[in-house]
Amino acid sequence: MIKHFPQRLLLGAAGGLLVFIGVSIFADPQGFAASNGIHVDMGPSLRSELRAPSGSLITSGLFMLISVARLVWLKQALVLAGAIYASYGVSRTIGVIADGLPSASLTQAMSVELILGALCLTVAYRFGRFGRLTPIEGRA
Numbered sequence: 001m002i003k004h005f006p007q008r009l010l011l012g013a014a015g016g017l018l019v020f021i022g023v024s025i026f027a028d029p030q031g032f033a034a035s036n037g038i039h040v041d042m043g044p045s046l047r048s049e050l051r052a053p054s055g056s057l058i059t060s061g062l063f064m065l066i067s068v069a070r071l072v073w074l075k076q077a078l079v080l081a082g083a084i085y086a087s088y089g090v091s092r093t094i095g096v097i098a099d100g101l102p103s104a105s106l107t108q109a110m111s112v113e114l115i116l117g118a119l120c121l122t123v124a125y126r127f128g129r130f131g132r133l134t135p136i137e138g139r140a
Contacts, residue, residue: 011065011068011081011120013116015064032050082121
């Protein structure tokens with residue numbers, strides 16, 4: 001039996017999704033925007049503004065994926081995942097209030113972000129205090 005399998009599965013899905021989205025934005029910012037119904041002429045400055053945060057998504061997602069194997073980092077990675085997804089979801093919710101509903105794909109993204117954020121933060125909270133697992137206990 002794999003120790004903490006449900007937590008690892010959740011974190012692997014959250015991290016994998018962040019890496020996928022980050023790489024998609026980094027590789028083709030205009031195509032990614034178009035897939036969400038955003039059609040604007042993107043010059044180098046706008047593409048740069050979209051690519052820059054994609055690096056944070058990729059890096060954070062990779063940390064989450066590594067933490068699936070490194071049990072001592074599991075809780076910290078769950079908190080990071082929860083913070084990232086919840087902040088995106090809450091920001092989109094505020095945007096809906098301020099600006100109205102975006103495209104269906106962005107509304108779906110908002111729902112997924114709110115659910116993943118709440119799940120990751122709940123699981124991290126229930127996991128106990130930071131540092132509860134020692135390096136010896138945490139070896140996968």
